[in-house]
Amino acid sequence: MTRLKGDAAVVKRGVATPVADLVARTAHGERAALARLLSVIEAGGDPARVALEALAGRPPTTAVIGITGAPGAGKSTLTDRLVGSWREQGKRVAVLAIDPSSPFTGGAILGDRVRMQRHETDPDVFVRSMATRGSLGGLAAAAPQAVRALDAAGFDRVLIETVGVGQVEVAIAGAADTTVVVVTPGWGDAVQAGKAGLLEIGDLFVVNKADRDGVTATVHDLQGMLHLAAPRSWAPAVLSTVATDGVGVDELVSAIDAHGEHLAETGELAARRERRVRDEVRGLVLEQLSRDADAVCGGATFDTVVARVATGDLDPYTAATQLLTPHPVTR
Amino acid sequence: MTRLKGDAAVVKRGVATPVADLVARTAHGERAALARLLSVIEAGGDPARVALEALAGRPPTTAVIGITGAPGAGKSTLTDRLVGSWREQGKRVAVLAIDPSSPFTGGAILGDRVRMQRHETDPDVFVRSMATRGSLGGLAAAAPQAVRALDAAGFDRVLIETVGVGQVEVAIAGAADTTVVVVTPGWGDAVQAGKAGLLEIGDLFVVNKADRDGVTATVHDLQGMLHLAAPRSWAPAVLSTVATDGVGVDELVSAIDAHGEHLAETGELAARRERRVRDEVRGLVLEQLSRDADAVCGGATFDTVVARVATGDLDPYTAATQLLTPHPVTR
Secondary structure (H helix, E strand, C coil): CHHHHHHHHHHHHCCCCHHHHHHHHHHCCCHHHHHHHHHHHHHCHHHHHHHHHHHCCCCCCCEEEEEEECCCCCHHHHHHHHHHHHHHCCCCEEEEEEEEECCCCCCECCHHHHHHHHHCCCCCEEEEEEEECCCCHHHHHHHHHHHHHHHHCCCCEEEEEECECCHHHHHHHHCCCEEEEEECCCCCCHHHHHHCCHHHHCCEEEECCCCCCCHHHHHHHHHHHHHHCCCCCCCCEEEECEHHHCECHHHHHHHHHHHHHHHHHHCHHHHHHHHHHHHHHHHHHHHHHHHHHHHHCCHHHHHHHHHHHHCCCCCHHHHHHHHHCCCCCCC | CHHHHHHHHHHHHCCCCHHHHHHHHHHCCCHHHHHHHHHHHHHCHHHHHHHHHHHCCCCCCCEEEEEEECCCCCHHHHHHHHHHHHHHCCCCEEEEEEEEECCCCCCECCHHHHHHHHHCCCCCEEEEEEEECCCCHHHHHHHHHHHHHHHHCCCCEEEEEECECCHHHHHHHHCCCEEEEEECCCCCCHHHHHHCCHHHHCCEEEECCCCCCCHHHHHHHHHHHHHHCCCCCCCCEEEECEHHHCECHHHHHHHHHHHHHHHHHHCHHHHHHHHHHHHHHHHHHHHHHHHHHHHHCCHHHHHHHHHHHHHCCCCHHHHHHHHHCCCCCCC
16 A cells, blocks of 8 residues: 555656655665665655655554753763663664754764664664754654654664754654653753753653762652642653663663553553644644745845845834735745 | 834734834833833734834844853853843843743743842843743744844843753854853763854853863863864854852953954944844744644644544645645735
């Protein structure tokens, strides 16, 4: 069914066939095809559309785990440990590392990826970095769609690691089946976690670098704040790890499994996944609208309007309306 | 002129007059009017439009300083110190604290604001928290427009403090005349600053909590990475402070002044402000388009489409296109 839909779409739209082929080869476990498919999805546009059409046809099955926290909390090392534990259980694991783009160069900075090199030769581990582009729909759209491709490739676990605790990162990590929030004793107190909205998205909290001072206090603070929060059907656990030595990683794997069972038993899994689809579709709607914005925010007319706003001759609201009105956006 | 434009807009659109009055009273230094005006701007919609029309009529004059860095770096304490120094110079200062909203409650968490209480009774200091709402145009639009109101109110300095190092925060802080990036010896190394895109937006770098271990190494790392970056007409300085004790704050104030002089002398100030206007207008265009997205991403049709995507019956791209096509968005 998947194959048919993909081919049909390709013929209908007159796009070259390779994209649908990539999907078929991905489903047969070809890593190179998966890598290319993810590039297609990341780039967006019509080829991505064809890819997603070809990927449709069955509900997703892979377990999606999000991991987030402040820079320097040791997320990458913890990710590496989780991958190792899951591999010992015979599970196939994909890691989607969401790196913030540099706002000036547009490139992702992949410093931490080197830590994953010990899994590089393992055919059942797949690591991929994706840059966050813009603050708009682009990213919100690309991550869940990359998960669809990894799901089709048959991975048992997809771990989405986000760098930073900005809204975009929190939104991505929070869109997982199970969200793990990593803090350190040195990072800051529970108030800082609350500030970043992490208390509300976390299903599991990990105080990493637990060989440092202040672990007990940080665990206690987190537990206290979680206790004050609105009760949920799942009471978030607070664990502590020393990722560099592997301490506490087995307990974290068990806690992730326990949360997965809770989701399945309570029907929360279906509810979460539907919420994810809502966000995904809305993200794609925004992406299309954002292309409309690009269309009007460029060229000589835009320059003229900007110059008038800069001198105070025109207010920015009227400028935006003028840009959208005289040149109505057509699809 | 400002007054006339505002009144005209109000009459034309049939909106109650108070918004234009708020602008006039703000220009006469009424704090309560300014506070209400900022609420109007933050809420958006037609009243904000009227406010911005009324605020147009002259180019902005206030110096805008952005301050950003990871949670826990001591930005609020440093902000408090900067306000104190500027007040000693007789300058009127406004602080715009951009707090991340909780993604679930929608509310800003204002923990650090209490530190500013010593300026609370000073009529020449105005502190305002703004929540970041959504990852879209809303925030990008609201912050520069709040600056317009603060400018009209006659503040000599507007300090925009952002919590967190996500893209939205970096974008806001980077849209200032002078951007100050705060790190701590314990926060992480220069690589982490590079990851978050901070190296490229910072005009001045401050290693705060300089009474802790590792200050020299952090200063050295930052200088090294800045040295490797593309040369700019302004070579970013790396300073160290102990904000809690006020150590190094005078040097920071001098460095901010020096950067301001550099901007004025080289013509970079006008270029930056035009870039800010470009972003502001684009933000408002996105905001309008995002309302279009809200219009199609809700209701029974959206629910039906989401349910089909969740079962794999429909791909998310086609879903987005269907939502935008059969119900074309009208403005």
